[in-house]
Amino acid sequence: MKLYSISFQSIRRRKSRTAFLIIGLLIAVASFVTLYIVSYNVNKSVAENLDEFGANMIITPKNDGLNLNYGEISITGLTIENENLKQNDISKIKSIKNKDNLSIIAPKLFNRVTIKFENVSTEKNVIAAGINFQDEIRLKKWWKVYGKLPEKSNEILIGSNIAKKLNIILNQKVNLNNKEFIITGLLNETGSQDDELIFIDLKTAQDLFNKKDELSLIEIAARCYDCPIEEIVRQTSAKLPDAKVTAIKQSIESKMAAMHSFEHFSFGISTVILVISLLVVFTNVNASVNERTKEIGIFMAVGFRRLHIIKIILLEVLVSSFVAGLLGFFMGVVAAKIITPLLSMNTNPNIDYNYSLLFISVGMAILAGLLSSIFPALRAARLDPTVAFRSL
Amino acid sequence: MSLIQLINVTKEYKTGSETIRAVNNISLNIEEGSFVTLMGESGSGKSTLLTMLGGLNKPTGGNILIDQIDIYKLTPNALSDFRKEYVGFVFQAFQLVPYLTVEENVMLPLAISDQKRKQKKEIVFSILEKVRIKDKSLRLINELSGGEQQRVAIARALVYDPLIILADEPTGNLDSNTSKEIINIFLSIVSEGKTVVMVTHNKEYTKHSTRVIELSDGKIIKENCTLFSSVSDAVSIDKKIITMI
Incomplete structure (x- = not known):
């Protein structure tokens, strides 16, 4: 014992x-x-859920160009002469160390487009945004679409202000740069620049604007709960040295x-x-x-x-x-x-x-x-x- | 030289503003191998004297020397070691640890020794055999009768082979037959050369003692030396003591 x-x-x-x-x-x-x-x-x-509620990172070309206020930040590099981002930049982004923290990657291509209605001779110039609709709707959970989200390459979505200004109705056929599209959805008012845009499928937009594989900006929703956003920004910047990677700090801080x-x-x-x-x-x-x-x-x-x-x-x-x-x-x-x-x-x-x-x-x-x-x-x-x- | 020497030992307790003198200037020598009985009314100071002898109750005055060691001048750890090696206690209410078995209770003092388990077991079983309770070694304490529990308590007191056994009313909770058995165990312990100091109210048991000390109000009022050549053949010599102040 x-x-x-x-x-x-x-x-x-x-x-x-x-x-x-x-x-x-x-x-x-x-x-x-x-x-x-x-x-x-x-x-x-x-x-x-918060991370997927809007982007907390945005990637734009580094060079100066046309300024566009998009969301909470000012986007540069929209001029044709400037070097845009490339489609394969998305693969590079997906190869960063913290790739698992990347929840949504939403690339965009902006360009001026001429809109012409059937049986109407007048034309209007508007800005069109080429997007991947499924990624965009995940990123912008506040979007409410009257009609349906475009699924085919010839289907488009119209921002609320454009629809009002041009008296656009659902299922109307329009020509964009002389190519026919059908309006399958009207976006309810969002209070953002989205109200002033026409949304086209990204691939279709790249073909329509002769900007194959080019992108104007990439919005990213990163899960930053167990990884600091600064680290993801640093890793992304390293992969895309010619791009400007910005964290939307205000959004992140309120979420945190x-x-x-x-x-x-x-x-x-x-x-x-x-x-x-x-x-x-x-x-x-x-x-x-x-x-x-x-x-x-x-x-x-x-x-x-x-x-x-x-x-x-x-x-x-x-x-x-x-x-x-x-x-x-x-x-x-x-x-x-x-x-x-x-x-x-x-x-x-x-x-x-x-x-x-x-x-x-x-x-x-x-x-x-x-x-x-x-x-x-x-x-x-x-x-x-x-x-x-x-x-x- | 006496094994136990008490020199002008006094013990006072304070209860509020009142000071009670439980032991009053007692001087006493106890020889090795003797069987001393302390008698007296309740509150006479006999149990206090016993705990003082065991190194558990520091006197407020005087010195207690055991085997030439002034025990209350020892450090707390040395005093604990003294208790372990010199003294074995036996109590009226047995005071066994209820959640330990008979064997474990007896082995309790050895829990702090460096001996091997096998060696400890050998010691415990030889003592259990001596007090005739070896067959119940794996029982828990509450499964034993009063007499059996007291045997276990005696075995525990003996396990470190101490020089002195201090017993406070060891037969107080037992019937007369069992009490006689316990006294016989004490007599056998004394016959092995150990010293037993026993507090009792029962005059019957004093006939086996080498010395009977009667206390009253903390003083020795009577001392009865019983010289016996054998346990069964005792000769009693009464001696009145003039109490010393």
Whole structure:
């Protein structure tokens, strides 16, 4: 028999007291793990949704040219003489180290176009935007289309102001640079430059404007929850040395602020639960020491030193805390798996958790257990032998 | 030289503004191998004297020397080591650890020794055999009768082979037959050369003692030396003591 045998037998045979100690810490650890995983995954889900809600990065040619205010930034390089971006630049962007953070890549080609209506002799000059409709609608979740989104190469979408100015109606046939198109969708007013544009399929636009493989700008929605946008900008700039890569900081900062507010809330709740659990453990160990005055008297009578008594008490708490940390982690993971889908914007989210959280949980439980029992253990060891012995 | 020497030992307790003198200037020598009985009314100071002898209750005055060691001049750790090596305690309410088995309770003092497990087991089983409870070594304490529990307590007191056994009313919770068995165990311990100091209310057991000391209000009021050539053949010599102040 060694000192640790006394601790182990006490844990094994005084089940209800041990269970009470473990439950106190287990609740703390499980709550921490649950809140951490839920907060991480909900934040991630919110971040992903926010990241796809408009671009947070824009790529334009480096050289100066025609200025166009598009979205929140000023776009340059729209003159024909300037060197545009190329279609294969998209493959380069997709090859950056943080390519997995790139959620939507929406290339665009802008050009002036002459619009002519059937049976009408007058012509008007407008700006047309060649886009990939499926990428664009994912990027601009606020777009509302009257009619349907173009699917074929001869189908186009008209911005609301252009439609009003030119009295355009749905399913009307128009000529753009002498090529016939059908208007399948009218864009509801967005309050942006999109209201002034005619949207054509990108490939069709490149052919129509004799700008094969050319692009005016590329909008990107990057998931920047677990990767700083500056890093993605740096990597993209390295791949496209002739392009200007800009992060839309205002957009990112507001998104991050929304995410961090939830993180702070979770952290606050975890801290409160942890403090309450520490108090529960402290009260429990303290009460246990009071209960064990007689036992401590026996230990003293058989010649145990103060350090031996401290070791017995702390080892019991250490083992109980280890078990509480381990069980708390797994209970927390299970609880998080139940709660996360209820809070997440995605009904079937992938719940990510790191196994380093297991070590953190066990470490936290041990630290909490030892912190709250060090004082009672010292008090037990310093117990006046006369007092301990009087109880015998 | 006496194994135990008490020199002008006093113990005072403070309760509020009142000071109670539990042990009042006692001087006493106890020889090795003797069986000393401490008697007296409740509150006479006999249990206090016993705990002071065991190094668990520091006197407020005087010195206690055991085997020439002034025990209360030792450091706390050295005093713990002294208790482990010199003294074995036996209590009225047995004071066994309820969550340990018989074997584990007896082995308890050895938990802090460097001996090998096998060696510890050998010591424990030889003592359990001596107190005739070896067959119940794997039982938990609450599965034993009072007499059996006291045997376990005695075995625990003996496990470190101490020079002195201090017993505080060891038969107080036992019936008369079991009490006789316990006293017989003490007599066998004394016959091996160990010193037993026992607190008791029962005058019946004093006939086996080499010395009976009666206390009242913290003072020795009567000392009865019983010289016996064998355990069963005791000759009693009464001696009135003039209490020293």
